[in-house]
Amino acid sequence: MILVSGCLLGICCRYDGLSKPDADVMALVHRRNILPVCPEQLGGLPTPRKAAYIAGGDGFEVLSGTARVLTVENKKDVTDAFIRGARECERLARLFGIKKAILKSRSPSCGLTMQTGVTAAALILAGLEVLEAG
Secondary structure (H helix, E strand, C coil): CEEEEHHHHCCCCCCCCCCCCCHHHHHHCCCCCEEEECHHHHCCCCCCCCCEEEECCCHHHHHHCCCEEEECCCCCECHHHHHHHHHHHHHHHHHHCCCEEEEECCCCCCCCCCCCCHHHHHHHHCCCEEEEEC
16 A cells, blocks of 8 residues: 555645646556545645745754744744644554555655655654655
8 A cells, every 4th residue: 555645646635725636646546555645634734725835944854843834925833733744644654554655746745855844754754665746
């Protein structure tokens, strides 16, 4: 089973209320068991919601308490919701014995390349292989 960012599967759960379907990831649905998640929704944030960014570091530093997640528009601190969502994804991965995740790139929750997101960091620390798409 693979844990996958729901937006990559066409689920409208992104901050802007849209999805970001990825054809390669969607093709996995027919070949593998997939658990779609949206860490930000699991953390209690609504859809749509204000865009957010990590201030002062990356997801690892958010988890350690030295960086924060703020909304772009009004700098509201949404760190606790991002951490709750990351921990819930981690819990689901343990519950289902998941060892691999495919997460949305360029996301303060799920990204890897430009900046490691909060959920990506939590899953890496939990021993999952984390890849990104989209």
